[in-house]
Amino acid sequence: MKVMMYVRRIFLVVGLVSGLIFGCAVPKHTADEAIKAQKERAMSQKLGVRFESMVDKVNSKTLSNYLETVFTRLQESSPSVIPIDNSLLLRIEILKRIPQNKWSNFAFPNRGFYLSLGLLKTFEYESEIAAVLAIQMAHLNQRDLLEKVSLVSQPGPDVGFFGSKGVFAFSQENEVSAIKSAVGILYRAGYDSRGVISVCERYKENLKKSPYSNEALDVFIETARREIALYSPVRNPIVRTSEFIKMNRLLRNL
Numbered sequence: 001m002k003v004m005m006y007v008r009r010i011f012l013v014v015g016l017v018s019g020l021i022f023g024c025a026v027p028k029h030t031a032d033e034a035i036k037a038q039k040e041r042a043m044s045q046k047l048g049v050r051f052e053s054m055v056d057k058v059n060s061k062t063l064s065n066y067l068e069t070v071f072t073r074l075q076e077s078s079p080s081v082i083p084i085d086n087s088l089l090l091r092i093e094i095l096k097r098i099p100q101n102k103w104s105n106f107a108f109p110n111r112g113f114y115l116s117l118g119l120l121k122t123f124e125y126e127s128e129i130a131a132v133l134a135i136q137m138a139h140l141n142q143r144d145l146l147e148k149v150s151l152v153s154q155p156g157p158d159v160g161f162f163g164s165k166g167v168f169a170f171s172q173e174n175e176v177s178a179i180k181s182a183v184g185i186l187y188r189a190g191y192d193s194r195g196v197i198s199v200c201e202r203y204k205e206n207l208k209k210s211p212y213s214n215e216a217l218d219v220f221i222e223t224a225r226r227e228i229a230l231y232s233p234v235r236n237p238i239v240r241t242s243e244f245i246k247m248n249r250l251l252r253n254l
Contacts, residue, residue: 048111058094067092077189107136126244127195138181183227192237
């Protein structure tokens with residue numbers, strides 16, 4: 001009987017020690033993922049710095065704070081899209097001018113969003129602001145930029161940002177997927193998901209400024225309509241908050 005007790009104790013000790021050893025060890029795939037994520041953050045920051053040297057930004061803390069408030073609402077209702085992490089402070093900037101002179105929007109992982117002033121000036125509803133941010137959130141979640149940059153042999157000065165050959169010229173498949181995701185992001189945050197359609201219609205009204213063709217916009221609108229039909233209507237959706245009205249006045253005076 002005593003022998004059995006000793007054997008049990010030995011097995012118990014061995015089990016505890018093994019648990020400590022293997023429990024503290026970091027699996028190789030986890031370590032590799034951490035290294036990859038660190039490299040991607042460094043690359044994103046480097047590209048973001050160069051991007052900012054090529055554009056003109058609006059210097060308005062009031063506008064940035066408002067946009068960050070909208071983003072926070074979207075993020076908190078869809079944490080799986082962009083995990084909430086206070087150590088990764090995403091900035092939101094408004095662009096006055098970019099090469100190619102189009103109303104394009106951009107987002108860099110772990111750095112921030114860059115929205116077109118010209119496009120923002122055309123908006124009448126807060127859901128349109130939320131839609132632009134939601135679409136960019138979806139692109140980040142899909143890793144569209146990172147995948148495009150990974151195709152460049154030496155990411156750095158050779159990476160182009162603008163035009164049909166730039167790293168932000170995502171495939172129509174990527175764009176359609178982002179549209180679908182944006183509809184859900186808006187819905188969960190209490191915004192009218194038709195804001196996605198409104199943004200596309202703003203582009204159609206200003207095709208010379210649109211980074212998308214008329215045909216592509218038609219596809220985006222039809223995609224959004226079909227996706228919206230999958231959800232029940234939002235009760236009392238956010239339309240125009242007092243903060244949006246103030247922001248809209250500031251934008252129109254720029």
